Amino acid sequence: MRKVMIALALVGAASPVAAQVVTREVKTADYEFSYAYPAAAGRIAGLKAWLDADRSRIQAKAARDGVAARREARQSGYPYHRYSFDKTWKVVTDTPRFLSLSGDSYDFTGGAHGSPASHGLVWDKAAGRRLDPKAVFTSLPAFQTAIRIDYCARLKTEQVKRNQGDLSSMNACPPLKDLTVLLGSTNGRAIDRIGLIADPYVAGSYAEGAYEVTLPVTRAILGAVKPQYRGAFAVRG
Incomplete structure (x- = not known):
């Protein structure tokens, strides 16, 4: 039974x-x-x-x-x-x-x-x-443009750390469509940070595990949010 x-x-x-x-x-x-x-x-x-x-x-x-x-x-x-x-x-x-x-x-x-x-x-x-958290943005290309430079730089820093500086084994910065997006807040009043998770194999080997990067909501990110949701977001910093 x-x-x-x-x-x-x-x-x-x-x-x-x-x-x-x-x-x-x-x-x-x-x-x-x-x-x-x-x-x-x-x-x-x-x-x-x-x-x-x-x-x-x-x-x-x-x-x-x-x-x-x-x-x-x-x-x-x-x-x-x-x-x-x-x-x-x-x-x-x-x-x-x-x-x-x-x-x-x-x-x-x-x-x-x-x-x-x-x-x-x-x-x-x-x-x-x-x-889906990605649905609060006007489009994936617009959201990706708003985060790509900051996200890729932070991801690379973590990749270098986990691979002990060996750049030859590092995966390229993955596209937004392959990432899990989380909406977060530092104060419980408005969304002011974005979590981006690359599961195993997306940004590295299985052994490297998942890569999680958290970004503050910037004016560029806020500009990529659909108008009906912008009031629920706040620029941080």
Whole structure:
């Protein structure tokens, strides 16, 4: 019989926006699955519905794939290494206009290692709908133009550090379409910083891990924000 555990856990009680996490964990002979999101997201009906649907969709796929892989291993006579998937959403910031979340996931389907990935999500309180963080900008080219020089310079500094100065192994500065974008705030009132995550293989090898760069919102970045969202942003510095 499948064992399902649903729990509420306190995480960072000093931070009201991330005080609780709703977690579902499943473990069977075929697969392991874990999905969590903050209670702040669970209190918004529309966002909760999307998160629960996302959880159900991913769990169903993990179950199907695990059953099929275990059957194939048994038929082929080799050991089965149980498939696993976990995804955790956390609050980046909660401003009057936006609830911004970041997501981390890890998918293991055999092989030498699993696949980590990052995700970004924004709930627009005024419109009552979910947005990809990139959707608040007029276009990807406009946003990329506004950040590219600063982003690439900061990324290169981190690449040099991780590669101990060996420039020959460094990847080129990746395009914005390959990055996860997070909307952040230093004061909880307006979006004044942008997080840019390059997952493994995007800006470096798997061993290098993910590269995360945080940029302050500049006038150039603000100019790339769609007019209907500009009031929710603030130039920093």
